Amino acid sequence: MPLATAAAIRAQRQRWTSLDPLLGAPPPPADTAGGTVLACDGGYAVATIHDNHPASFQATWSGRREHRLQAWVEHPAALDELLAAWKRQLADGARCRPGGDSQDTRVVIEWPTRDLAMDPVFIAHDLVPAAVLAIRQGTRTTERARSVAPTRVRTLVRSDVDTAAALWLEEIRWDARFGMVTERPSTAANIRSALAVAAITPDPWTWVAEQEGQVIALAAASAPGAGKPLKALVGSATPVYLNCLSVAAPARRRGIGTATLHALHDAVEAAGAGAIVALHYLTANPLAQSFWRAHGYRSLTTLWIAKGLTRKCPPWLSRPGGGFA
Ligand SMILES: CC(C)(COP(=O)(O)OP(=O)(O)OC[C@H]1O[C@@H](n2cnc3c(N)ncnc32)[C@H](O)[C@@H]1OP(=O)(O)O)[C@@H](O)C(=O)NCCC(=O)NCCS
Structure with missing residues (x-):
């Protein structure tokens, strides 16, 4: 060299x-x-x-x-x-x-x-700062859900797959308007098969929130160690990677996203101290930045794109x- x-x-x-x-x-x-x-x-x-x-x-x-x-x-x-x-x-x-x-x-x-x-x-x-890799390291946030109606958060089961897939697709369509995400002809099928696999996995690291028997939110993550190590992170640690957090549009701003995310954070804490959660969000997504900051996430790297x-x-x-x- x-x-x-x-x-x-x-x-x-x-x-x-x-x-x-x-x-x-x-x-x-x-x-x-x-x-x-x-x-x-x-x-x-x-x-x-x-x-x-x-x-x-x-x-x-x-x-x-x-x-x-x-x-x-x-x-x-x-x-x-x-x-x-x-x-x-x-x-x-x-x-x-x-x-x-x-x-x-x-x-x-x-x-x-x-x-x-x-x-x-x-x-x-x-080049423009189009997305960030945000991380949260092992601390519990004091903020708890303020949902207007009783919300039950539980792990994904087979009968949830169709509704959960529609929620994930809703998130992709939301992000697509900011230019970094593209709904392809194959996207819906890929989402569905990822969720179908999660639904038959004993510990799926995927949660849904329901109100009055209706599934209205999804948090889909990879188990600790299952995702790719993030080169940018210290020691190339393998974090829990959150692939999708989506709340049905009419149910937003009622604490349901917070309640669903807390299921993930609780699981991360149970898995061991110091666990890191990572996710990407688009800088132009007006719903994302304040939400993630309020839940203890901060930007580690920026993706600059032409x-x-x-x-x-x-x-x-x-x-x-x-x-x-
Ligand atoms: C981002 C998202 C998951 C948040 O879900 P949510 O259910 O709206 O989240 P919450 O209600 O817990 O919190 C959202 C806001 O509502 C506020 N809020 C929570 N409960 C509230 C209540 N009872 N009354 C008024 N406001 C409330 C929160 O303080 C928060 O404010 P902030 O955004 O200014 O920080 C949701 O907006 C969504 O699905 N967006 C589209 C997909 C998306 O952007 N996903 C994230 C991609 S990285």
């Missing part, structure tokens, strides 16, 4: 761990096969392309094609140079591919939320000659 690369990795590790005790040290560049290495004075990056099959569940939260950059930098100027090089590379690549990346493509870079010195660089490169990429190619990606105005 060139000395300059090692210095960038070291500098970034020091900066990130001093900014946020929950952040893991940025992993060193792993296998760069299939990726493109970009380097500059004080910086090193690997650009990769990820294609999602449209029928995969992942395609609901992603583009058909996703361009990602993993970067290690000593200072903002290095990030600036790497982003400019990445965009030139994307523009060249798009021109070389017939039909190229013009549809359903997303350009993403995930960065610690507290590394504020880099925000102006992302913004100058037309504007408009969920539907169409951004101008700098399609413009002959690349670059950006």
Whole structure:
């Protein structure tokens, strides 16, 4: 590894761990096969392309094609140079591919939320903070549900699957209006099969809330250890990941979301001290930010994406000659 690369990795590790005790040290560049290495004075990056099959569940939260950059930098100027090089590379690549990346493509870079010195660089490169990875570490919130009617929260059973699937789809349609989520022809079937599996699992980590026998809310999580380890988290811990929290629209703002979430928090606490719950929410979702903050969640990383990429190619990606105005 060139000395300059090692210095960038070291500098970034020091900066990130001093900014946020929950952040893991940025992993060193792993296998760069299939990726493109970009380097500059004080910086090193690997650009990769990820294609999602449209029928995969992942395609609901992603583009058909996703361009990602993993970067290690000593200072903002290095990030600036790497982003400019990445965009030139994307523009060249798009021109070389017939039909190229013009549809359903997303350009993403995930960065610690507290590394504020880099925000102006992302913004100058037309990237927007579209989503955050939020986490909550093991503390009980004092706020309890204030529901207007008696609410029973219990684990999912087979007869709930259809109603629970409709609630999850409602959440996806809600998020879709903010541009980062896409309801695919396969989305409903993928939701249904995930819930059908959960419903026959002894400890499903999936709860529903009911009032007067009607299911009106869903919280669907992965069991501790069942999700993917989050590279961004300290020690690559495997958190409980909350895939969906959804309350039927007419039942919102009556404490039902809180009551349903508390079932998850109680289970996390029973599973062991220090357990972490993680989730993604869209920064444009007006129902999300204050709700999650009130329940002890805070942002760990931000997903910066290129504007408009969920539907169409951004101008700098399609413009002959690349670059950006
Ligand atoms: C986000 C969501 C799950 C919250 O569910 P909810 O049942 O409305 O949640 P609660 O009623 O417990 O709390 C919501 C708000 O109502 C307030 N509230 C709770 N009980 C209340 C009551 N009896 N009277 C008035 N307000 C009340 C809470 O203080 C909270 O205020 P805040 O948003 O300003 O913090 C729900 O809005 C939803 O399903 N949204 C669409 C899908 C979505 O965005 N999911 C999250 C994706 S990350």
